[in-house]
Amino acid sequence: MRYLPLTDVDREQMLKVIGAKNVDDLFADVPKGALLKDLVPLPKAQGEIEVHRHLQRLAEKNTPAGRTAFFLGAGAYRHHVPASVDHLIQRSEFLTAYTPYQPEIAQGTLQALYEFQSQVAQLLDMEVANASMYDGSTGCAEAAMMAARVTKRKKIVFSGGVHPHYIDTARTACEALGLEIVALPAAVDGEAAVTEELGADVACVIVQSPNVFGTVTDLTKIGEAAHGAGALMVATFTECVSFGLIEPAGAMGADIVCGEGQSIGNALNFGGPYVGLFAVKEKLIRQMPGRVAGETLDADGKRGFVLTLSTREQHIRREKATSNICTNSGLCQLAWTIHMTLLGEQGLRHLATLNHEKAIQLGEALAGVKGVEVLTKRFFNEIAVKLTKPAQEVVDTLAEKGVIGGVAMSRLNPKAGMDNVLIACATEMNTDEDIAAYAKALAEVLN
Amino acid sequence: MITETTSGNRGLLQAEPLIFETGHATGTGVDLPAPKGLKSNLGALTRKAALDLPGLSEPETMRHFVRLSQKNYAIDLGLFPLGSCTMKHNPRLNERAARFEGFADLHPLQPTSTIQGALELMDELAHWLCTLTGMPAVALSPKAGAHGEMCGMLAIKAALEARGESHRQRVLVPSSAHGTNPATAAAAGFTVDEVKGDEDGRVDLEDVVAKLGPDVAAIMITNPNTCGLFEPDIKKIADAVHAAGAYFYCDGANYNAIVGKVRPGDLGVDAMHINLHKTFSTPHGGGGPGAGPTVLSAALAPFAPVPHIVLRGETRELREHMQGTQAFGRMCAFHGQMGMFTRALTYMMSHGSDGLRQVAEDAVLNANYLLARLKPHFSAPFGDRPCMHEVLLDDASIKPKGVETIDVAKALLDEGYHPFTTYFPLVVHGAMLIEPTETEPKRELDRFADVMIALAERVKAGEVEFFKQAPKLTPMRRLDDTRAARQPKLRWRRGANDAGAKVAAE
Numbered sequence: 001m002r003y004l005p006l007t008d009v010d011r012e013q014m015l016k017v018i019g020a021k022n023v024d025d026l027f028a029d030v031p032k033g034a035l036l037k038d039l040v041p042l043p044k045a046q047g048e049i050e051v052h053r054h055l056q057r058l059a060e061k062n063t064p065a066g067r068t069a070f071f072l073g074a075g076a077y078r079h080h081v082p083a084s085v086d087h088l089i090q091r092s093e094f095l096t097a098y099t100p101y102q103p104e105i106a107q108g109t110l111q112a113l114y115e116f117q118s119q120v121a122q123l124l125d126m127e128v129a130n131a132s133m134y135d136g137s138t139g140c141a142e143a144a145m146m147a148a149r150v151t152k153r154k155k156i157v158f159s160g161g162v163h164p165h166y167i168d169t170a171r172t173a174c175e176a177l178g179l180e181i182v183a184l185p186a187a188v189d190g191e192a193a194v195t196e197e198l199g200a201d202v203a204c205v206i207v208q209s210p211n212v213f214g215t216v217t218d219l220t221k222i223g224e225a226a227h228g229a230g231a232l233m234v235a236t237f238t239e240c241v242s243f244g245l246i247e248p249a250g251a252m253g254a255d256i257v258c259g260e261g262q263s264i265g266n267a268l269n270f271g272g273p274y275v276g277l278f279a280v281k282e283k284l285i286r287q288m289p290g291r292v293a294g295e296t297l298d299a300d301g302k303r304g305f306v307l308t309l310s311t312r313e314q315h316i317r318r319e320k321a322t323s324n325i326c327t328n329s330g331l332c333q334l335a336w337t338i339h340m341t342l343l344g345e346q347g348l349r350h351l352a353t354l355n356h357e358k359a360i361q362l363g364e365a366l367a368g369v370k371g372v373e374v375l376t377k378r379f380f381n382e383i384a385v386k387l388t389k390p391a392q393e394v395v396d397t398l399a400e401k402g403v404i405g406g407v408a409m410s411r412l413n414p415k416a417g418m419d420n421v422l423i424a425c426a427t428e429m430n431t432d433e434d435i436a437a438y439a440k441a442l443a444e445v446l447n
Numbered sequence: 448m449i450t451e452t453t454s455g456n457r458g459l460l461q462a463e464p465l466i467f468e469t470g471h472a473t474g475t476g477v478d479l480p481a482p483k484g485l486k487s488n489l490g491a492l493t494r495k496a497a498l499d500l501p502g503l504s505e506p507e508t509m510r511h512f513v514r515l516s517q518k519n520y521a522i523d524l525g526l527f528p529l530g531s532c533t534m535k536h537n538p539r540l541n542e543r544a545a546r547f548e549g550f551a552d553l554h555p556l557q558p559t560s561t562i563q564g565a566l567e568l569m570d571e572l573a574h575w576l577c578t579l580t581g582m583p584a585v586a587l588s589p590k591a592g593a594h595g596e597m598c599g600m601l602a603i604k605a606a607l608e609a610r611g612e613s614h615r616q617r618v619l620v621p622s623s624a625h626g627t628n629p630a631t632a633a634a635a636g637f638t639v640d641e642v643k644g645d646e647d648g649r650v651d652l653e654d655v656v657a658k659l660g661p662d663v664a665a666i667m668i669t670n671p672n673t674c675g676l677f678e679p680d681i682k683k684i685a686d687a688v689h690a691a692g693a694y695f696y697c698d699g700a701n702y703n704a705i706v707g708k709v710r711p712g713d714l715g716v717d718a719m720h721i722n723l724h725k726t727f728s729t730p731h732g733g734g735g736p737g738a739g740p741t742v743l744s745a746a747l748a749p750f751a752p753v754p755h756i757v758l759r760g761e762t763r764e765l766r767e768h769m770q771g772t773q774a775f776g777r778m779c780a781f782h783g784q785m786g787m788f789t790r791a792l793t794y795m796m797s798h799g800s801d802g803l804r805q806v807a808e809d810a811v812l813n814a815n816y817l818l819a820r821l822k823p824h825f826s827a828p829f830g831d832r833p834c835m836h837e838v839l840l841d842d843a844s845i846k847p848k849g850v851e852t853i854d855v856a857k858a859l860l861d862e863g864y865h866p867f868t869t870y871f872p873l874v875v876h877g878a879m880l881i882e883p884t885e886t887e888p889k890r891e892l893d894r895f896a897d898v899m900i901a902l903a904e905r906v907k908a909g910e911v912e913f914f915k916q917a918p919k920l921t922p923m924r925r926l927d928d929t930r931a932a933r934q935p936k937l938r939w940r941r942g943a944n945d946a947g948a949k950v951a952a953e
């Protein structure tokens with residue numbers, strides 16, 4: 001077996017040094033009968049050639065996004081990732097390192113974390129960011145639980161614009177803790193409705209901009225109302241490229257900003273691994289979940305970085321920790337940082353502008369199709385459209401024509417009463433021809 | 448010895464400032480198509496806040512991150528004996544497979560007709576995991592070990608609710624448990640009741656029995672445990688737990704020791720997460736990502752979170768909503784860590800049933816070999832019997848000489864090794880938990896053992912200062928944790944970091 005270096009001679013010699021007759025002597029504590037005599041009924045070892053072939057065949061049963069006219073977003077976005085990003089994250093020193101528990105030999109990871117935290121804070125216009133969560137949805141659930149700890153209140157109010165998977169994820173986590181989730185009815189442009197639920201028992205309102213329908217919202221007044229009622233405003237997002245063009249929630253009074261970072265540096269990967277961005281106001285830092293890197297000095301007085309404020313974390317605080325998270329999204333976070341470094345402010349603004357323009361083009365093209373009404377007025381790169389037919393059917397028929405046209409709202413939330421609503425997205429990857437092909441195919445399907 | 452250079456570099460090791468100190472807003476490493484100049488519909492919502500994100504050209508970016516990488520230790524560089532973390536070789540075929548266009552360029556919400564291969568892969572992975580563990584079902588979506596713990600505990604909570612026994616609130620957790628266990632139990636809304644360990648590093652069966660009662664929901668046990676030992680009473684504990692109407696959550700972080708040799712399903716386990724980033728070799732990436740699929744017993748399987756893969760004839764469908772099921776909810780958006788599923792399946796198929804069994808045997812053999820070589824020189828609290836895949840030493844023989852676990856760890860850094868896990872498990876004073884894994888050749892084990900023995904000799908010789916000064920040869924000397932925590936500086940700010948930059952340049 002190519003990954004196992006011991007030879008039979010080694011094994012013999014080692015057993016002799018140990019003083020055991022055979023390897024099963026070492027398993028003596030396993031209860032009688034539980035030590036398997038036979039191999040489990042699974043295929044035996046195979047070489048690279050056979051395994052490669054098998055995986056390749058499975059891959060070929062899928063239709064990769066890039067082989068279609070592709071307009072699907074809703075929480076995961078198809079962007080160009082520069083070739084150098086994947087090369088760098090595959091360097092052994094990053095790929096095969098552990099969490100930087102020994103900072104003297106992990107400054108690479110730690111400095112990159114510090115740079116990541118700085119970039120995230122700048123992007124979201126927040127004071128501090130942590131070293132990543134699993135993804136946007138789990139980060140959002142953590143934000144809800146954090147708000148409950150900070151305010152010592154139990155009610156979490158979600159706007160009707162938050163991604164339904166995010167609400168479901170938070171509901172699962174929060175209800176186990178005895179928190180109450182209020183999820184407002186799905187609404188294309190109704191983030192402000194959360195303020196009507198405010199009361200002495202509300203820990204936070206959770207809003208999303210751009211929201212799942214693509215709508216961009218001014219959150220300032222919502223934040224003011226929440227603060228007036230002693231609640232926090234949590235702002236989530238699924239498309240972090242948007243903040244190259246739109247006002248970030250940090251500048252509109254959000255206390256916690258959390259969302260998905262996949263768009264920068266990370267491929268679609270069928271939903272994971274992704275990278276959760278999580279930023280808070282400085283005064284809330286002791287309640288923040290997850291690892292964080294900080295600056296310090298070494299014994300020679302040189303600047304270096306360590307993991308810090310760990311008295312919040314499970315390995316120190318156990319059942320009193322702010323979260324149970326341990327492993328996070330390290331390598332995806334590194335990819336994010338590298339891609340963001342390549343972009344810089346100018347590149348990010350440019351990229352964001354391209355996305356917005358493509359979405360405007362898409363909106364105009366679809367609006368020109370009979371039977372389509374564009375619902376989203378202010379958007380970044382994603383829009384909701386109302387069709388004359390159930391959106392799920394339309395999506396399936398479009399797929400047969402080589403167009404991945406978006407996602408039906410009914411798939412994300414069957415109870416939304418929005419069966420004819422389709423959510424579509426355009427990025428810098430879409431050509432003008434893609435957009436024309438989409439409009440043409442949609443016209444055929446609808447009429 | 449040269450310690451100061453004009454450049455601040457030290458041979459191959461290059462001093463490297465922050466991107467914020469070298470990059471600038473107009474620097475960029477991407478060339479994008481020109482915008483068309485269309486009119487934005489954002490109006491007043493156009494970004495006004497400053498961005499101030501530095502950009503670097505591609506060559507500068509490459510250098511920056513390659514220079515940083517050279518300050519990292521990694522498995523590909525040498526033995527990484529970090530106990531409980533299973534730092535084994537990461538096969539590169541896995542990396543290639545995960546990057547196949549048909550997996551990497553696939554959106555989780557594509558129509559199911561276009562993702563049949565992905566769903567088939569998930570089903571295959573599930574089949575391997577269930578067969579290996581002897582468990583009937585698996586929830587694939589948890590994103591890491593701790594997330595899998597949450598999945599298992601929420602399944603237990605849902606099962607208790609379905610039985611009308613939500614009053615069961617107490618969860619028993621041994622004092623040797625990893626911090627995520629009590630943290631998860633608490634986050635799932637349970638109260639934590641600590642169970643003692645016995646003198647042999649095992650869970651105390653008597654204490655478990657004494658603590659069981661009608662208000663106990665579950666016990667969380669790591670097996671093999673965090674002292675590197677198999678729990679000999681595991682079946683008795685499981686039986687007692689079940690007889691008391693509670694469930695048995697097994698922390699599967701140490702599954703590497705028994706994969707292909709012992710099926711947790713045969714031990715009475717109700718739920719167990721599997722860290723694909725440990726046992727099944729998906730890379731740790733400097734802290735993540737991982738994946739924590741959670742196998743479930745027949746009693747818990749109905750409560751598995753969505754999504755579920757449903758086979759209809761020849762095609763696979765996704766059930767993404769709880770309605771009409773007993774699912775307890777959803778762990779995350781979409782379907783889990785596909786990139787890790789691809790890698791783990793590639794790894795499993797490469798090893799096969801025979802290779803995986805050999806993995807466990809070699810992992811345990813390597814650990815016992817190190818135990819045999821080290822125990823004459825260090826205190827090995829449970830060293831009078833075989834260990835599983837980890838060797839546990841403590842500071843009993845070095846502490847009286849004025850040397851502590853952390854000092855031995857730092858001395859190892861100078862010797863070119865990543866140290867063992869320090870001060871975990873908490874039940875042993877000054878713990879040094881050594882996990883070599885099966886991918887270490889005997890030659891490397893011997894070299895490491897020689898180094899450890901030489902360090903033990905230095906302790907004996909009273910060379911305390913040697914240890915206290917270590918490390919001397921690493922890119923950085925010991926870092927001041929207290930300073931970092933007292934005056935937290937968690938990000939770069941324009942203007943605020945100039946002092947730091949100056950120190951770095953000196």
Ligand SMILES: Cc1ncc(COP(=O)(O)O)c(C=O)c1O
Nearest residue numbers: 326327531591592593625627700
């Ligand atoms: C014994 C044990 N349990 C649980 C965990 C948590 O796993 P993860 O880091 O994947 O969340 C770990 C690993 O860190 C562990 O060693």
